[in-house]
Amino acid sequence: MSHSTVAILGGGPIGLEALVACKAQGIDAVLDERNEIGFNLKKWQHVRLFSPFQLNHSKTGAKLLGESGIAVPSDEELLTGREYLKNYLEPLAQLPAIKNCIQSKTEVIHIARERLLKGELIGSATRTESRFRLHLTHNNQPNISTADYVLDCTGTFGNHNWLGSGGIPCLGEKEFSDRIDYGLPEVLGADKERHIGKTTLVIGTGYSAATNIVALAKLIKEEPATQVYWLTRHDRELPLQPIPNDTLLEREQLTNQANHLAISKQSGVAMIRNSVVESISQPDDTSGKLNVQVRVGSEAGNSQDFIVDRIIANVGFRPDRSIYEELQVHECYATHGPMKLAATLMGETSADCLAQTSHGVAALKSPEPNFYILGSKSYGRSSRFLIKIGLEQVEEVVNDIATSCSTR
Ligand SMILES: Cc1cc2nc3c(=O)[nH]c(=O)nc-3n(C[C@H](O)[C@H](O)[C@H](O)COP(=O)(O)OP(=O)(O)OC[C@H]3O[C@@H](n4cnc5c(N)ncnc54)[C@H](O)[C@@H]3O)c2cc1C
Structure with missing residues (x-):
């Protein structure tokens, strides 16, 4: 059984950036990806993103690539999904310090608190005394790991809505x-x-x-x-x-x-x-x-x-909530996103998703301490998510984790 301070689930753009942010803060983190980095993006890689590259990458990611002599696309470029993968996400995932923390072909099946049931210590910070226990399959073989923090960045693209x-x-x-x-x-x-x-x-x-x-x-x-x-x-x-x-x-x-x-x-x-x-x-x-x-x-x-x-x-996607059903996650009954964020998003009136900014760590917190849903999954069934929002979420949450790790 392995242990990490932070377990990051999903290697899309947001999971990968979360790993990069953790490493930059000196936080021990492992990323579990059920296929390979950018797997969901590969399903639409022929499509051109409408947001320019400057909105789709972190400064830390670009800096790490620059230090390794790898040029990143220019800020204004509108990349296809394929170019975004080949010219940014994949080279970033290949940097030795990052690559060593990625476990590909590793699917997260269930998460719970060790020896603590969903209905116990309701909403209490003492739940953190039990570590998260993750049941995984690695190359189809069962495996178990534990973590103090979990960032669920598993997206929604693998889980479509129905057309009826x-x-x-x-x-x-x-x-x-x-x-x-x-x-x-x-x-x-x-x-x-x-x-x-x-x-x-x-x-x-x-x-x-x-x-x-x-x-x-x-x-x-x-x-x-x-x-x-x-x-x-x-x-x-x-x-x-x-x-x-x-x-x-x-x-x-x-x-x-x-x-x-x-x-x-x-x-x-x-x-x-x-x-x-x-x-x-x-x-x-x-x-x-x-x-x-x-x-x-x-x-x-x-x-x-x-x-x-x-x-x-093209009827949209929904989050797979089965992996965290034994945790105390308060979900919105309309979108199945985390409740506080969903309530904030419902108050937004602009038709343009570009007008949004992240809503801070507080909006991402749930009664389950130290468990966060980030990236497109944090928007539940809403399709208004942008990578730029996920990057802001990552920065806010990882800074918060770094602060609590340093004061322990
Ligand atoms: C066609 C299209 C165009 C888009 N264009 C833009 C755009 O121009 N600009 C923009 O900002 N946004 C755009 N988006 C929206 C959004 O930014 C992307 O969908 C983005 O890929 C979301 O990133 P993510 O990391 O949250 O999730 P994903 O990219 O979906 O990544 C999730 C990852 O988690 C893995 N995973 C899932 N379940 C598990 C599990 N149980 N265990 C382990 N791993 C798991 C998956 O294999 C996947 O690799 C677009 C979306 C689509 C579909």
Whole structure:
């Protein structure tokens, strides 16, 4: 059984930056990543980030790379996910002092307090007298470690929402999951054959749906037999709501392009507005296609069938809370993010997620002392998280840990 002062769960941008921050403060820390560094990012690495590089890295990370003679991208660069990984996250993770603290292929399954139940010492600081006990699998072999602090940076991207009415799976959704993507397939690259000359149904009205629609529209131009349906829950003519005077050019362009495709009669993108998928089934033939039954409007009897090859469901993600269910984490009943932060976020009114700043350590604290949820998981089901917020969270929490370690 191994012990570290801080256990960092998840090696996305925020987990890695948390490790870098701990090392810079001389705090003993270990990062457990179930796959490899940046694993979730790799699933959308062909997409260009809309935030410039200066918002996506810590000063400490850039300094460490600079000291090792590795040049980092310039502040204004808009990198693809792939470039962000290759030119920043992976070189950072390879620095010897960092690499030695990363355990790849290590999945965290459960966390508890040693010999202390969830219902004991409720909200009491004395819970810290029992260390955190982590059950892991390393290369599929069971393992146990302990820690004084836990930073859960496991993100949400591995845990999608369901596309059915009210957020539960529609009939057939699980059965035909092999033909449903919940993220961003590389429509113009590795996954092109699945979509060119075929019929794709895209569901959702966020930036991921917009990215997929813009890519699919390019396939229609290349091969006019390609068909695209875009299903939205709302009746709005423009699926995405533009942010007034958007300071992020990439985001503004994406919004405008997708909205234009939705209203243009020539784009080839067929809109199905104000609708929800009722069921997915297979027609009685050998075509391998899917029959998607859609309820249009609120009338129960008003349904239409669409025959498609694939579905892209951009319906969001949710945190996996199973790993910490034996801890005293106070969660928001609407977002499943940590309660204090969720309450603060609900009070924000700006449509632009860039306008946010972190809300300090107090907002990240839960009744379970020394347990923090950071990064995109701290926003629960909300999609407004930005790397810049995670970097601020890391700095605040790691400074707080350094202070308590030094006064012990
Ligand atoms: C298409 C897309 C574009 C985006 N563009 C931007 C942008 O331009 N700017 C911006 O600021 N943000 C952007 N974001 C939002 C956000 O910043 C990213 O999703 C970012 O990757 C979140 O970082 P993270 O470290 O919190 O989580 P993740 O990157 O999701 O990393 C979580 C890690 O935890 C690991 N993990 C999960 N469960 C376990 C477990 N039980 N045990 C061990 N490891 C585990 C995963 O394998 C993964 O490596 C974008 C998101 C998407 C999807």
